[in-house]
Amino acid sequence: MTTATGSNAGTSVKRVAVVMGLRTPFVKSGTGFAELSAVDLGAAVVSELVQRSEIDPKHIDQLVFGQVVPAPLDTLIGREVGLRSGLPKRIEAHTVSRACATSIQAMVAAHDSIALGNSAVAIAGGAESLSDAPLFASRPLAKALIEASRGKTLKDKVGAFRKLKLGDLAPLPPAIQEPTTGLSMGESAEKMARENGIRREEQDRVAFESHRRACGALEAGRLKDEVMAVYVPPRYQKVVAQDNLVRKDANLEALAGLRPVFDRRYGTVTAGNSSPLTDGAAAVLLMSEERARELGYKPLGFIRSYAFAALDPGEQLLMGPAYATPIALDRAKLSLKDLDLVDMHEAFAAQILSNLQAFGSREWARRKLGRDEAIGEIDPSRFNVNGGSIALGHPFAATGARMVTSTLRELERRQGQFALVTLCAAGGLGASMVLERT
Ligand SMILES: CC(C)(COP(=O)(O)OP(=O)(O)OC[C@H]1O[C@@H](n2cnc3c(N)ncnc32)[C@H](O)[C@@H]1OP(=O)(O)O)[C@@H](O)C(=O)NCCC(=O)NCCS
Numbered sequence: 115m116t117t118a119t120g121s122n123a124g125t126s127v128k129r130v131a132v133v134m135g136l137r138t139p140f141v142k143s144g145t146g147f148a149e150l151s152a153v154d155l156g157a158a159v160v161s162e163l164v165q166r167s168e169i170d171p172k173h174i175d176q177l178v179f180g181q182v183v184p185a186p187l188d189t190l191i192g193r194e195v196g197l198r199s200g201l202p203k204r205i206e207a208h209t210v211s212r213a214c215a216t217s218i219q220a221m222v223a224a225h226d227s228i229a230l231g232n233s234a235v236a237i238a239g240g241a242e243s244l245s246d247a248p249l250f251a252s253r254p255l256a257k258a259l260i261e262a263s264r265g266k267t268l269k270d271k272v273g274a275f276r277k278l279k280l281g282d283l284a285p286l287p288p289a290i291q292e293p294t295t296g297l298s299m300g301e302s303a304e305k306m307a308r309e310n311g312i313r314r315e316e317q318d319r320v321a322f323e324s325h326r327r328a329c330g331a332l333e334a335g336r337l338k339d340e341v342m343a344v345y346v347p348p349r350y351q352k353v354v355a356q357d358n359l360v361r362k363d364a365n366l367e368a369l370a371g372l373r374p375v376f377d378r379r380y381g382t383v384t385a386g387n388s389s390p391l392t393d394g395a396a397a398v399l400l401m402s403e404e405r406a407r408e409l410g411y412k413p414l415g416f417i418r419s420y421a422f423a424a425l426d427p428g429e430q431l432l433m434g435p436a437y438a439t440p441i442a443l444d445r446a447k448l449s450l451k452d453l454d455l456v457d458m459h460e461a462f463a464a465q466i467l468s469n470l471q472a473f474g475s476r477e478w479a480r481r482k483l484g485r486d487e488a489i490g491e492i493d494p495s496r497f498n499v500n501g502g503s504i505a506l507g508h509p510f511a512a513t514g515a516r517m518v519t520s521t522l523r524e525l526e527r528r529q530g531q532f533a534l535v536t537l538c539a540a541g542g543l544g545a546s547m548v549l550e551r552t
Contacts, residue, residue, distance in 0.1 A: 127229045128402040130402060130417045131411070131415070135163075137397075138342060138395050138396070140392050141354060141392065141393055141394065142358055145393075152395070155344070163397050166342075175205070176233045177192055178209075178224045178238045181216070181241055182216055183244065183288050185246065189209075190209050192209035212422070217239050217515035217518075218518075218537060218545045220240055222547075225417050235399070239397025240511025241512055242394065247288055250286040252282045254278055254282040255282045305430065307467075307468070310468045317387040317464055320466050320467060324502045326501075328357075328360045332356075339523070388462050393509055394512050396514075415525060415551045415552075416549065421439075421445060424541065431540075431542055432465035434537065436482070438536060441546070442536075448548060452532050453548075455499065455521055455528070456533070457502070457536070473492060533550075534546060
């Protein structure tokens, strides 16, 4: 039997439940998962999610998965993760990408399919291995290699390389850079800090708070049921069981001592107040509310609304949350003060502070959104309560799924009702999702 997800005209929209979520530990790239690919990590998390949820794979209709820095040899990560995780081969799959909001995009694709009745049970998520980032040949070297492969004689083949300079032989890493502006993410964060008057000390305080809260969550065991241990292939003797980026000893003095990375002379963005390069994967199990009930699941919560938005990357690249959130809140028929929790992806402390500034500003709302009222001030006791991407790490495509799982579990702990998860992403994109518990 094969699964098919297609259009299903005339059906009413179904409410979509998040039944369970799980992630691998998030580790600094080049450490515990250095030998693994994004597909390995994605397959590990999907297979464990299926086991822990005890879902009979025969009920799963669809897998949607994403990766931001593509692996040229595993181009269709959605399908590869399905095949490698031991799921039945009949489960259809596809791949999505929306930069740092990729696993939100995966959830939205699955959500829409379920809401329209085209599928009833789906797994959505994302994986990233920056340890396994592809290296590219320079343009002249690539041209020479193609020319050589077409050469008929040895002389033709050797001749193809004659014009190369020594520098052409160096491999090129993928750029974390905006093609339209030429600025890296870190340089864009510097620009936001400068234009919004955000001081270094404020950024370091955000970073410190991220570590303090993440540390508190880990020590209290609040994250333990959402983080699996990974037995590292091929021998499965080494086990990676914990996040390794959270610093117990984080302190403001050490943060203040770090040198700026992206503008070495006048900058304020450092390795300490940026999200680090990270490997990891995360996934969620989604179902229509009625299928969850039929199968006897008590959902963690439901997706109430979502919105994506975009701004000119040449402005302030990482302001996506301030653009997408008011739309998601309107769609949810809620306002910021109705939310028990807000989780905002911490790409950089400067981006967090810039967005918080915009959220609280009526003038910004008028100028940028054409709205009369500010989005609202966020109560710090409800904001990024278990730390964020600065402390926990940011495997690009996995972060959204981590945030959704963690937020829904915290909402339950607090017996709250509504929460917001929001992310900035490359290209000036923003993603916001409103979650509800009952
Ligand atoms: C900022 C960045 C360049 C730093 O890379 P890196 O130099 O490899 O980072 P490291 O982890 O080695 O940290 C550099 C130093 O700062 C120190 N450091 C980092 N965080 C620290 C903290 N909270 N407190 C104290 N020291 C800290 C490290 O220990 C290290 O010290 P060392 O050189 O003595 O070993 C990299 O993390 C990056 O590019 N981040 C941004 C990623 C990005 O663009 N994401 C997209 C967002 S949407």
